[in-house]
Amino acid sequence: VVDVEDVEIVAEYCDILQIGTRNMYNYPLLKKVAKTNKPVLLKRGFSATIDEWLLAAEYILSEGNFNVILCERGIRANSKYTRNLLDISAVPIIKELSHLPIIIDPSHAVGVTKYIPPVSRAALAVGSDGLIIEVHPNPEQALSDGQQSLNFEQFKSLYEQLTVETITKTYV
Amino acid sequence: VVDVEDVEIVAEYCDILQIGTRNMYNYPLLKKVAKTNKPVLLKRGFSATIDEWLLAAEYILSEGNFNVILCERGIRANSKYTRNLLDISAVPIIKELSHLPIIIDPSHAVGVTKYIPPVSRAALAVGSDGLIIEVHPNPEQALSDGQQSLNFEQFKSLYEQLTVETITKTYV
Amino acid sequence: VVDVEDVEIVAEYCDILQIGTRNMYNYPLLKKVAKTNKPVLLKRGFSATIDEWLLAAEYILSEGNFNVILCERGIRANSKYTRNLLDISAVPIIKELSHLPIIIDPSHAVGVTKYIPPVSRAALAVGSDGLIIEVHPNPEQALSDGQQSLNFEQFKSLYEQLTVETITKTYV
Amino acid sequence: VVDVEDVEIVAEYCDILQIGTRNMYNYPLLKKVAKTNKPVLLKRGFSATIDEWLLAAEYILSEGNFNVILCERGIRANSKYTRNLLDISAVPIIKELSHLPIIIDPSHAVGVTKYIPPVSRAALAVGSDGLIIEVHPNPEQALSDGQQSLNFEQFKSLYEQLTVETITKTYV
Numbered sequence A, B, C, D: 001v002v003d004v005e006d007v008e009i010v011a012e013y014c015d016i017l018q019i020g021t022r023n024m025y026n027y028p029l030l031k032k033v034a035k036t037n038k039p040v041l042l043k044r045g046f047s048a049t050i051d052e053w054l055l056a057a058e059y060i061l062s063e064g065n066f067n068v069i070l071c072e073r074g075i076r077a078n079s080k081y082t083r084n085l086l087d088i089s090a091v092p093i094i095k096e097l098s099h100l101p102i103i104i105d106p107s108h109a110v111g112v113t114k115y116i117p118p119v120s121r122a123a124l125a126v127g128s129d130g131l132i133i134e135v136h137p138n139p140e141q142a143l144s145d146g147q148q149s150l151n152f153e154q155f156k157s158l159y160e161q162l163t164v165e166t167i168t169k170t171y172v
Helices: A004-013 A027-035 A050-061 A090-097 A106-110 A113-126 A152-161 A164-171 B004-013 B027-034 B050-061 B090-097 B106-110 B113-126 B152-161 B164-171 C004-013 C027-034 C050-061 C090-097 C106-110 C113-126 C152-161 C164-171 D004-013 D027-034 D050-061 D090-097 D106-110 D113-126 D152-161 D164-171
Strands: A017-019 A040-043 A068-072 A102-104 B017-019 B040-043 B068-072 B102-104 C017-019 C040-043 C068-072 C102-104 D017-019 D040-043 D068-072 D102-104
Touching (some): A004 A017, A004 A027, A040 A050, A050 A068, A068 A090, A090 A113, A102 A113, A113 A152, A113 B090, A113 B113, B004 B027, B004 D004, B017 B027, B027 B040, B040 B050, B050 B068, B068 B090, B090 B113, B102 B113, B106 B113, B113 B152, C004 C027, C027 C040, C027 C050, C040 C050, C050 C090, C090 C113, C090 D113, C102 C113, C106 C113, C113 C152, C113 D090, C113 D113, D004 D027, D040 D050, D050 D068, D050 D090, D106 D113
Parallel strands (some): A040 A068, B068 B102, D017 D040, D040 D068, D068 D102
16 A cells, blocks of 8 residues: 555455555554554565664554554665665564564565575574565566566475474474 | 784684684785685675675685685674674575685674574575674673673574574475 | 645645655655645655655656755764765766756754754755755754754854855865 | 785885775784875775774874874765765764864765766865865776776866865855
């Protein structure tokens, strides 16, 4: 959602509302979205600090909507090989400062298909509560973000690397 | 090692020579260290790009010393909660561009004891060939870097989370 | 203005509408503000690129409102002595890429009263079309941004440094 | 100078020794250069803080060589249009913290010929004690840094903009 005027219609058809990185500081939108009582996925702003991100979450919580999921999606950096720079330590920091769940978006963080599997494994290993991964039946034909999308086979292969059982054995 | 004049004496007593982040661009030192034929641990410069880091490694390789280990130790960033910002995607990028092994230094990257275990797990999960972790019998009395050192018990606990067998099951 | 619902009432009483740094990517707000036909002061986002900033301006221009003034107010950086990092080269870059006027906000860029006069002089020297400077009758009592506000006397002194004669006397 | 072993021979033929950005943290080199008693131009490291820069200067001063000139040459940033990001507020900050003279290197800071004149004017206006500008008789044929070099005519034109009268005419 990017427009306060669209919130209601979007909420009617969606199970969860995402606030994108460009709108993390858009407080009227946060409040409007909160009032739908739908779960909200709050992406971290491009260069937002941890504190600013948690304070943005407060705009939603203070409306009585407690279903907020934080999403780390990489911060601005000067890199030739990746789209953004994943701040992986954000996960244990958020775990300490807040009770909110946090997931990682490796697709936007690295922006390149081939680096998504290792970074996804790292995300779970650091304690992320989940992942949001871009998948497309034919990434080369995707209208947007094709270069960071997995096709179905790549996703299946990644998924198998991330099964409950193996993760359980390792990290719990 | 920080001084070219000390290289020989240090090499006489050490099994491996470390080039710290402040000296990654110190090419005469890199060449001098290379000539000892000791393995060299080359830390990434504070804000060095991946390309600059690999080119620094070339100064060592071009002297005929092929025992170079790269070490990602976090880059400069504007964070209240960590000392630096770990660039975890550096591992798969280096794996693609180079044959050199790469390890991660979570101690300098996050700089805070409590965040070192989760970040160490992430480091192995992303494919790091190893870890370099600061340990001190009594971190509160350490002359330097105490706030980022594990004591023996903390290290033992971390080590058990990182055993070969479990990692093998998950990631290979 | 931060809320699309407030745009009309604000436009009724103000001569110019400012889009703050947190709202540069708030496209519905940009479009709503554009439609008032009031001049719009568009601040650069915290870590916005030059291209993103100019594209944000396009959201206003494309509604037929051509009275857009760009405002450089410093970008996020890791500095102990200033609040942000003034990107002074943004001025000649914008002058080359666009016909839009650009002004500098030294108050937010440096965030410390004592550094505002020299940075203001530099802003004019680099070709800025103007300055926006925070002034308060009693900065120590200001409800916000007191530490970066000039009092009347400081402003008068700065103003005098920005006239022809004083520039001559000072810099040669 | 980049090599401690070259310091003496270089000092024999040069009036001033420059420590480049890659060597700001090279403390043995700083000490060796200090001992020549030649003036030292100490460039700021790629991502060095103001404090680190002043402490690097201390390595020279503490050898009894007080002829240190600091040089701001832009810090690492994510910009498509310039090579680095000039930190112009470094000048008044250094003026407050230290007695050392500070000059600006617009050539490395912006890295593009056309932006050097306006940034040079800003440098003087902010209080810089001088400028270091790359000039080449034929920049297109330069072995290095041609894209940021002025030819003789461009330099003459810039020089004339930096005299009293032109500043008056231009900025008021």
